[in-house]
Every structure is written in C-alpha cells, then in structure tokens.
Amino acid sequence: MLASCSGDKTVRIWSSRQPRPAHDPSSQPPLPQPQQQQQQQQQWYCSAILDQCHTRTIRSVAWSPNGRALATASFDATVAVWELSGGVWEQVAELEGHENEVKCVAWCPDGRLIATCGRDRSVWIWESMPGREFECVDVKQGHSQDVKVVTWHPSGELLVSAGYDDTIKLWTYDGDEWGCAQTLGGTGTGHESTVWDVAWDPVSRARLASCSDDLTLRLWESRAASTPSTSAGTEGAAGPAGVGAGGAARGFVPSKPDLRCAVTLSGHHRRTVFSLDWAPTGLIVTGDGDDSILVFGEGDPDMAQLLLRRSEEQQPAAARAAAAAAAAAAAVDVAAGAEGDAAMSEASGSGRGEGAGMEQAGGGEAGAGAGLLTQPGGQWGCWARVAKAHSADVNCVRWNPTEPRLLASCSDDGLIRLWWLR
Template sequence: MDGGAAELREAHRLAGHADRVWALAWNPAPGPGAGPVLASCSGDKTVRIWKRAPDGAWHCSDVLEDTHNRTVRSCAWSPDGKLLATASFDATTAVWRYDGADFECVATLEGHENEVKSVSWSPSGALLATCSRDKMVWIWEVQPGNEYECISVLPGHTQDVKMVQWHPFLDILVSVSYDNSIRVWAGDGDDEWHCVQTLTEADNCGHSSTVWAVSFNLKGDRMVTCSDDQTLKIWDTSADLSQPKTGEGHESWRHLSTLTGYHGRTIFSAHWSSGDIIASGAGDDAICLFAEEQSGMAEGPSYKLVLKKDKAHDMDINCVRWCPQDPRLLASASDDGTVKLWELRGSLLD
C-alpha cells in the first residue's frame, strides 16, 4: 500500500448551521437511484439534511427543527434508511420517519435524567440504544405503531457515557465513557442485558482518559476507540463471528495496537471505512488517516499513518464519517459551524 500519492482534497463546504456541528450520519440506504444523503446535528438545536444534486452540487434539502429545545448531540439512521434518530441535551431522543422526500417526527423517547449524548440502531433495526450524562445506557425495542419500549437500563459506567455503537451485524453493544472505560454489552435472549467485558487501562491496555468514540470495521472483528489521552486504540476479537451468538463467546476483545503521537489534542472521533481506512478528527483541527501495515511481521498486524490533513477546519473537529456508498468520500463536522466533504485521491484504495 503506497500512501505517498494519497491526497485528501476539500470538495465541498456545507454552511448553514448557526452553532457548532456535533455529529454526522450518512443514510445507509438512500433508495434506488438516489445519491448520498447526509444528516448533521448542531448546537443550534437543528438537524440538517444534505443531498447531492445530479450536477454534483450539494444542498440542504431539509431542516429538522422545533422538536428539540437544546443542542442536538447525535444522529443515526436506521439500517433501512427510513428512520432518523436524534439525541439531544434536552434529555430526549426523537425519531423521524423519512419517505425519501419529507420528514415527520413520529416518536419522542423520554427517560434519561439529563443530556442524551449518543444514539445508535442495532443491525436489525429492532433495537435502539441511547446513553447519557446520567451514566446510563438504555436499550429500546421498536414496537408497532411507532412505539418504543425501554427493555433495559444498563448501569455500570461511573461517569458520563459519551457514545454507544452497535456491532455491524450482531446484537452486541459497545459504550465508551468519561470514566476512561469501554464496556461491551450482550443480551441473553430474554431481554436481559449484561456487561460481558470492560476494557480499562489497568486490565487491558485501555485508555488513560475520557473515551470519546468507537467504530467497527466492516468485518466486525476489530474496533477502534479514541480518547482525550490523544491516542487511538485498535481492538481485535478472536470470537467466531460467523455465528450470531450473544453473551459467552464474545468476551474476547483484546488490545491490538495503540496509535499515538499523531494528534496534539483530544481525539473526538474515529471512523472505519468500508475500504479499511481509519479516519480520526481532533481538537487540533486535523484529520488523520491510518491503514494496516502490510508488512507480514510475525508479531501481528500494525497500523500506520498514511495521511494527515492539518487545519482541516478552523476549530475542533467533532466528527468524521466515511460515506457507505463511496469509500473515497469523507465528511467532517466542526466547532466552526461547518460540514466539509473530502475526496480521498490516490492509490490508497486501489
């Protein structure tokens, strides 16, 4: 893999939010013939939907507002692309139905004591996970008639939970927290959910400060986490992921690699592309790209920096997300109030 010819070129700058942009979500199934659809959420209490026109220009097609009365911190599309969940500092999570043209708020989920920091759909779309500053992770089950029932409240974290993320094809949930830990949750088939593994600095070469984000690779056998300690960590599981089991058999995430020295401030976001490239965004306003080193070394896989884009934004980068339909298209969101779209050029994905 030759990263020397790689370039991350700014292709579009999407302006419209009146405050910092916290998070991004690409629609995984925008529909036949439709181009990519991107959602962004902000401290301005809104969610904006961005679409690419046939001529290649991007425009804001919808502004979702008047539902949340505080910052919208997180957004996530359902696997079929028909629902968008938005999590807010107003302690609620809203669910919007999308028919390809219009949005309708069909549910508002309440229960967390304070700010909801993250929302994530399970791979089947039957479950929704939320987490909050109240230290709790909630799991909601989708019911007929746009109803959502909380089936489990998961204690365990001792501080603000920053993010929840489902495994790409198993009902395994990972949460990361201000308490520096990563927790892995699994169900037993009877709506009973348990923490099956905790990754900490003391026990598993974990992070030494707040863990901000987690992302899985396409195969689901590795995940990356990022932290206030200015590192990214790669985790690997030796479990047999070909069989959709839960509970025992998935308590096997192990530390594989630590990427350090590439960012000068907190790393707020990391995302693994379908092309096996890890992107990170940080408080130093930079975006870094990492790929597995194809060296065949006996000690196992390692990862290397293949590109760094300094001053990608004017302020902190809060989120980076690869487009599922185009592995060369990366979106980034910043405290500067903008969303940028980047084209990865060169030989990295060849």
C-alpha cells in the first residue's frame, strides 16, 4: 500500500491487485539501476481518496508503525489522523496548534508519539491518549526559520528536525521534556542552505543522511566512530578512503548524540535535493529539482550487483513472483489510470505530488528482500542516476520498507512512479 498527498488537498491510497505471474527479474541487464518497469502496468490502483478534511495543500503523509493509521500534515495548520474502519478511511483525530503551514509529520517507532513541524519555526510532540485523542506534550522552539522535516531515530529516543535555517537539530527526552542535544551545522561545518530531508541508516542505526538546497548530501556519524580502531566488526572494511564509516555503530548512543559530518557527497546534483531515503540494502536514494533520481552506495558497486543477483536467485520462486509483481506495480504512473488523473495532474502548479509514505500491504511474507548490498566503511559514490525520472521536480522518494528493491517517487508532474532496483 502506498499513500500520497498533494496540492489538490487529497490523500490517495494506492493498492496493488493480485500478483500476476511475472517475468524473471534476473533476465534483465545487470545494472544496479532503478528502472521503471514498463510491463504489467495497471497493477496498482487508487483504492481510496481521503478528502474534505484539509483546506490547503497536504504536504506530508506518514503511516503509523503498525500500518493501521495515517497522519497527514497540511498548510492549513492542522494535522489529521486517519484510520481504516469498515473498509473506509475515517478521520479520527485532528491536531491543532501550529500557527500556520505544517510541513512534516512523523510517528515515533512505537506509535506512541507524533512529531510535527512547520513554518512557525517550531517542532511539536504529541502523545497518543486513550480514545484516539492526541495531546500536545511539548513545543520546541529552536530553529530560527521554518522547519521542513522531522524524523525519529529507530530507537524512538531521538528526534531530528531540519530546515530553512540550514541546521539539523537532535532532540532527546530527559524524563521531563525534550531538549536540543545537538545542532548540526550553522558553524561552517554543515549545510550551506535549506536542509530538505533527513534519514537514518536503518542497519547501523548510527548514521544520519541529510540533503539540501546546497546540492549536497551529507552523512553524519558519531565522533567516537571516527577514531581509527581495529575493533571487531570492521574487518575487511578498511577501505582505502579511510572513511571509517564501518565503525559508525560504535560509540553512538541515541540519547546522547555526538554526530559530526563524516562524508559530503557533492557534484552529483544540479538542483535542490528535496528528498532522500536510506534502505536496508545500504543504498541511499535522492530526488531533486532537476527531475532526477540518484542512488548512492558505499563500497564496490560491482559487488553490490553480484549480491543483488544472488539474492534474487536464492529467493523462493513464489516470493520472487510476488516481488516482481510488486515491482511491476511500480510502473503505474498513477495518473495514467483511473480518475486520479485529472485531479493529480491539475495545471497551474497545484496538484503537485507532495509526499509519499509506503507500507507493504500484508507485511511479513516478503521480508527477505535483498539484504545489505553495500560494504560499510567503503568509499561512497553515486551508483546510478535516472535523469528525467519525472518531467518535473522530484519531491519525494521512498523505499518500500519490506521489499527494499522497490522505490516510489512523486513529482510536480502529478505522477507517482514506482521503480525496481536491478
């Protein structure tokens, strides 16, 4: 299941139809490149439209960790929580408090808290109460300009916010309230313009990636990890670059963040980098204002290719067919089918695909997607570039959480595209 939100003030839920037997994915040319699947379109369809709630652009949408609820953040200053009941999506709560545009919403990994941020320069933390009530438990003023994004660390102990003031702030809970434990940037060591998105390394859970209007991607890791060491767990990872990222997990305590910029990837993007996501395969995907989607990896791309091939071969046939069908899904330029078209590709700049959140329907069964394809500690590089991935700015890119080779992107062209990593 995929959720998308838009300047047309709606959220759309996209579901996939019964998997059809698909061609063998391994017969494709061996490039670690997300390719848009051309076969088997129409496998995904718009299963629900959530409207008549927000009165302005919906900028962000987030699935709750259990996949049963959806939160939406809108320029109308409100956040809504939706639940599926009797086959119909219903708005069950409204979070009011922000002065104006809310720009991002994120569920804490245990589903107990919701963080929101917006143009009023604040970060709000809401607690889920019995009876589907949400209560504001903290409001953090710390950013000097509007806050574009909030993300939780997988442990739930650390909240990240970033935005127009070029900084990234890390917030921790001291048992009483949330406080800013660290600010990244603002001292000539961080981003030089608006930070648009951030994502944690889901494997080590000790590295943060950020992307910016300054056209760079930055990777942040614990200061402790940067000291040269021969401790266990890094054998074979002593890359010539000496980046030392392999030891990133060492020394990082989410409740006491001590991050520093370890890697800056520049020269790859030509316009603002709006979105990024870090997959369990180790790959980072970015989407930018140059209509491009890029994939970054560390280590040896040829090795990654080999590992990808092997994981495809080892996958049971049934799982593979399901995965391939899921991928085919991809192709659905959502607007190409159904009634979604008109609304989503509406002219004059509204109807932009603003954000996407992805959830694998039914969860569980596909699990073993591809494993780690990168070699932590190796040198980072741009492994793939899809120029003209869309015909307008790419606003959001998200990996599928349970099938890490599947990627969704959305754009000002009004389309959502799904991509399959090969």
